[in-house]
Every structure is written in structure tokens, then in C-alpha cells.
Amino acid sequence: MTVFVDADACPAVRIVEEVSRSFNIPVVLLCDTNHILNSDYSEVIVIGAGADAVDLALINRCNSKDIVVTQDYGVAALALGKGAYCIHQSGKIFTNDNIDGLLMDRHLAKKSRMSKSKHHLKGPKKRTKDDDVRFEIAFRKLISEVLL
Numbered sequence: 001m002t003v004f005v006d007a008d009a010c011p012a013v014r015i016v017e018e019v020s021r022s023f024n025i026p027v028v029l030l031c032d033t034n035h036i037l038n039s040d041y042s043e044v045i046v047i048g049a050g051a052d053a054v055d056l057a058l059i060n061r062c063n064s065k066d067i068v069v070t071q072d073y074g075v076a077a078l079a080l081g082k083g084a085y086c087i088h089q090s091g092k093i094f095t096n097d098n099i100d101g102l103l104m105d106r107h108l109a110k111k112s113r114m115s116k117s118k119h120h121l122k123g124p125k126k127r128t129k130d131d132d133v134r135f136e137i138a139f140r141k142l143i144s145e146v147l148l
Contacts, residue, residue: 001146004062004084005042006070007031008054011127012089012135016069017041019139023147025067030058067146069139073102085146090131091138 003020007013007029017039020027027042032049047057055075062068064083070076076086076094086094094102 001025001065001067002062003027003067003069004058005029006054006058006068006072006075007037007044008035010069010071010089012069012132012139013037013039013042015132015136016139019136019143023143025143028061030054030061065146067142073099077103085142087135087139087142089135091134091136093138093142 003016003025005013005016005027008031013029017027021041027039029037029039029042029044030047031037031044032047032054034049036046037044045057045061047053055070055072055078058068058070058075059078059082062079062082062084066079066084068075068079068084068086069089070079070086071089073094076088077099079086080094080096080099088094
């Protein structure tokens, strides 16, 4: 098992590394040339900038039983299709049961943004320490379930 992180602007990278290290699980951080990362634990793979380049590289590398950390519902759907496990940086576990609804919500939100109406959707709230705690608990639980 390997943990793959869609690491462009992922606020949970250090938590992923700490928890994965405690389970002795390798981590691969994928980022583009605009978000170069350094790590003393993880393998860092820098992908050339381009639309969805990091996403496609991650999906090409992950396999069944790996864990993918991403906030991108499309990446999650593709990873689930390969038999990988997926978790959002908020701690939400992506599953085959919830991914279709999440993709539909994303589609409707994009449709709303593209319309000429004056309705604007707010971005995500600022990340808090509670968000980090929620993510760590969910991530530890997911790893424990995968290892069984």
C-alpha cells in the first residue's frame, strides 16, 4: 500500500506524512511546477504544469488498495474505479456510494458559476485546527480499515 497525495495546495500533507510514518506506509506527493514541495519522508514527484497533469499522473500511479488524498471529486472517482481508497483533506471518505452525488453537486455548482446570474458561490471556509484533527482521525481510521 502507498498513500498518494494530490499535493497542490493540500493543507494536510504534514498530517499524512506523520500518520503514514507511524504505520510505516510510503507516501508519494504529486505537485506541479507551481507548488514544488520538499520532504524528508515522502517521495516528491513534480509534474509539468498543465490542465489536470498532476491528476492524471496520480491516477496512472495508484493501484488497488492504495490510498489517495485529494479534494478533487473527479480524481476520487477515477481512483475508486481502480480499487483505491480515497479521502478528502476535510476527512470525508469518498466511496462508491457517495461519489456520484458529489460529482453531480460539482456539476451543478459549475453550471451555476457559468450562468449569467448574479448568484456567486462562496469558497471554502478557512481551515482550522479542528479540521486537522478531523482529518487525522478519519485518515487513521481509513488506514486501519485498509490494513485489516
